[in-house]
Amino acid sequence: xxxxxxxxxxxxxxxxxxxxxxxxxxxxxxxxxxxxxxxxxxxxxxxxxxxxxxxxxxxxxxxxxxxxxxxxxxxxxxxxxxxxxxxxxxxxxxxxxxxxxxxxxxxxxxxxxxxxxxxxxxxxxxxxxxxxxxxxxxxxxxxxxxxxxxxxxxxxxxxxxxxxxxxxxxxxxxxxxxxxxxxxxxxxxxxxxxxxxxxxxxxxxxxxxxxxxxxxxxxxxxxxxxxxxxxxxxxxxxxxxxxxxxxxxxxxxxxxxxxxxxxxxxxxxxxxxxxxxxxxxxxxxxxxxxxxxxxxxxxxxxxxxxxxxxxxxxxxxxxxxxxxxxxxxxxxxxxxxxxxxxxxxxxxxxxxxxxxxxxxxxxxxxxxxxxxxxxxxxxxxxx
Amino acid sequence: xxxxxxxxxxxxxxxxxxxxxxxxxxxxxxxxxxxxxxxxxxxxxxxxxxxxxxxxxxxxxxxxxxxxxxxxxxxxxxxxxxxxxxxxxxxxxxxxxxxxxxxxxxxxxxxxxxxxxxxxxxxxxxxxxxxxxxxxxxxxxxxxxxxxxxxxxxxxxxxxxxxxxxxxxxxxxxxxxxxxxxxxxxxxxxxxxxxxxxxxxxxxxxxxxxxxxxxxxxxxxxxxxxxxxxxxxxxxxxxxxxxxxxxxxxxxxxxxxxxxxxxxxxxxxxxxxxxxxxxxxxxxxxxxxxx
Numbered sequence: 001x002x003x004x005x006x007x008x009x010x011x012x013x014x015x016x017x018x019x020x021x022x023x024x025x026x027x028x029x030x031x032x033x034x035x036x037x038x039x040x041x042x043x044x045x046x047x048x049x050x051x052x053x054x055x056x057x058x059x060x061x062x063x064x065x066x067x068x069x070x071x072x073x074x075x076x077x078x079x080x081x082x083x084x085x086x087x088x089x090x091x092x093x094x095x096x097x098x099x100x101x102x103x104x105x106x107x108x109x110x111x112x113x114x115x116x117x118x119x120x121x122x123x124x125x126x127x128x129x130x131x132x133x134x135x136x137x138x139x140x141x142x143x144x145x146x147x148x149x150x151x152x153x154x155x156x157x158x159x160x161x162x163x164x165x166x167x168x169x170x171x172x173x174x175x176x177x178x179x180x181x182x183x184x185x186x187x188x189x190x191x192x193x194x195x196x197x198x199x200x201x202x203x204x205x206x207x208x209x210x211x212x213x214x215x216x217x218x219x220x221x222x223x224x225x226x227x228x229x230x231x232x233x234x235x236x237x238x239x240x241x242x243x244x245x246x247x248x249x250x251x252x253x254x255x256x257x258x259x260x261x262x263x264x265x266x267x268x269x270x271x272x273x274x275x276x277x278x279x280x281x282x283x284x285x286x287x288x289x290x291x292x293x294x295x296x297x298x299x300x301x302x303x304x305x306x307x308x309x310x311x312x313x314x315x316x317x318x319x320x321x322x323x324x325x326x327x328x329x330x331x332x333x334x335x336x337x338x339x340x341x342x343x344x345x346x347x348x349x350x351x352x353x354x355x356x357x358x359x360x361x362x363x364x365x366x367x368x369x370x371x372x373x374x375x376x377x378x379x380x381x382x383x
Numbered sequence: 384x385x386x387x388x389x390x391x392x393x394x395x396x397x398x399x400x401x402x403x404x405x406x407x408x409x410x411x412x413x414x415x416x417x418x419x420x421x422x423x424x425x426x427x428x429x430x431x432x433x434x435x436x437x438x439x440x441x442x443x444x445x446x447x448x449x450x451x452x453x454x455x456x457x458x459x460x461x462x463x464x465x466x467x468x469x470x471x472x473x474x475x476x477x478x479x480x481x482x483x484x485x486x487x488x489x490x491x492x493x494x495x496x497x498x499x500x501x502x503x504x505x506x507x508x509x510x511x512x513x514x515x516x517x518x519x520x521x522x523x524x525x526x527x528x529x530x531x532x533x534x535x536x537x538x539x540x541x542x543x544x545x546x547x548x549x550x551x552x553x554x555x556x557x558x559x560x561x562x563x564x565x566x567x568x569x570x571x572x573x574x575x576x577x578x579x580x581x582x583x584x585x586x587x588x589x590x591x592x593x594x595x596x597x598x599x600x601x602x603x604x605x606x607x608x609x610x611x612x613x614x615x616x617x618x619x620x621x622x623x624x625x626x627x628x629x630x631x632x633x634x635x636x637x638x639x640x641x642x643x644x645x646x647x648x649x650x651x652x653x654x655x656x657x658x659x660x661x662x663x664x665x666x667x668x669x670x671x672x673x674x
């Protein structure tokens with residue numbers, strides 16, 4: 001049994017396949033993953049957002065109470081004073097009337113545009129890139145979020161339908177407010193969607209030929225008349241599943257090692273409802289959310305692996321085999337992963353939707369393989 | 384012993400075989416019929432690749448489809464066309480199939496060496512099969528069928544691609560194998576089996592026409608096969624009088640071999656019927672069609 005399984009694995013893991021996997025991963029890495037590593041945090045104010053977030057976690061831990069908020073505001077005030085001093089020390093800023101940060105901030109380039117002020121603003125923010133002024137913007141955004149959190153939630157509750165309303169009430173009652181910058185989690189969302197797409201294409205490449213190649217080569221007559229016989233079909237399912245497990249695990253390991261360069265681990269213990277932006281049905285930490293996405297990738301990969309093996313059983317040739325899978329892959333990459341992976345527990349996706357889709361996917365894919373396996377036991381091998 | 388009881392095979396509305404009843408014991412059987420007569424269908428049913436639409440196939444009284452791997456362990460099979468992995472050597476390929484046949488690796492290695500010797504391929508044991516000729520591939524196919532020392536050996540058109548020397552070697556191998564097991568060879572080449580088969584099975588109109596020894600089958604045409612020499616211009620007219628089996632040119636004339644069931648001409652030389660005569664006579668429409 002093990003020797004037969006090993007032989008089937010060897011048939012899958014040819015040098016040609018390894019080379020193909022390497023090339024495909026290299027291309028997809030640079031197309032859909034590399035950007036999220038190379039350009040994280042992506043410019044400003046994202047860089048400042050990331051830095052302030054790190055500082056918040058270091059200083060206040062994963063949850064901020066009122067005392068922490070007060071401290072955060074104090075830091076802001078101190079930075080404002082520092083900004084005042086900075087501006088006052090620069091005659092060109094004083095000349096245009098920007099001798100305090102408040103005055104600088106009050107400038108409205110749309111209502112009352114002034115060329116000199118435009119030049120100085122550009123110089124301060126983009127040419128000199130003074131960290132202080134970028135950070136102040138981000139701190140203001142976070143403080144604003146905090147100050148408006150209850151009012152914001154209350155107004156959302158008033159406009160929300162059930163069952164979202166219940167969840168919002170729960171968030172309000174338990175004082176589960178959004179306080180931390182979202183830069184890390186949004187970056188992870190985009191990264192993991194790219195990784196999922198790469199893994200999906202990789203596993204489909206590995207398992208798609210599994211039945212078609214032996215059938216096209218007319219090997220079934222010989223294989224099915226041996227002692228092993230048609231049970232070989234199930235061994236190939238096992239070989240395909242194990243191979244896919246290796247591919248998924250191997251690629252996840254490689255890409256997570258690469259992801260470690262983003263240094264987002266300080267955020268791992270932060271509950272995801274604390275990040276500004278999306279609301280969720282549940283309250284996992286960022287790390288638990290990563291684990292959840294990883295499990296999602298395994299489940300979705302196996303679903304598509306089973307479907308691919310099913311197509312490999314029934315499709316007459318490689319063109320048809322690729323053709324039937326293209327729409328599914330395009331849908332998964334274009335929309336599926338967004339809904340089924342990073343949107344798995346999104347508040348604005350019905351709570352039952354994603355688990356139901358997963359259950360249906362699993363039942364259909366396993367059902368297809370069980371049906372085809374039973375059919376293979378009885379069907380006439382005419383070609 | 385294999386018994387086919389009222390076996391039929393239908394593909395939708397088309398009936399390939401109808402109410403076949405046969406018994407095979409140890410020995411060499413030749414399944415002889417033109418292409419498309421249902422030989423491969425029968426062979427595939429005996430190899431459990433196809434299920435009969437009606438009737439049953441029994442091995443020692445048990446349904447071969449219910450016996451599952453117990454039957455397949457006894458089976459050696461060479462299909463008419465079979466696949467291989469181009470980058471495998473015969474040794475790798477046979478090891479792959481040996482694993483499927485449940486043969487341990489050590490035992491298989493010894494057996495593979497012995498069999499490749501038998502089919503005259505020991506020198507290319509480790510060479511990739513993608514460089515092999517059709518005949519060499521066929522010989523690897525024959526070797527794989529013998530890997531598990533089968534009690535039932537079924538060979539579908541086994542001599543395809545073999546040169547005359549290899550055919551002769553193969554015939555010798557077959558008669559040796561047929562001594563202590565059931566060997567069924569399907570072919571449309573009469574000379575492959577005429578001299579070695581214990582019995583010949585002929586299929587016609589989806590049913591068994593003959594299952595008998597070569598001698599007995601030939602007796603069915605006893606006294607009706609003749610040879611004579613005629614002028615080439617007379618050939619067309621002669622075709623209307625007799626069933627021509629063969630013709631060859633000799634010293635400006637045509638020597639014809641033919642069947643005539645009426646009163647013979649004095650110039651005609653009666654000859655002993657051969658299996659090929661019966662084949663050509665019984666399948667004259669199919670054979671003409673093939674030509």
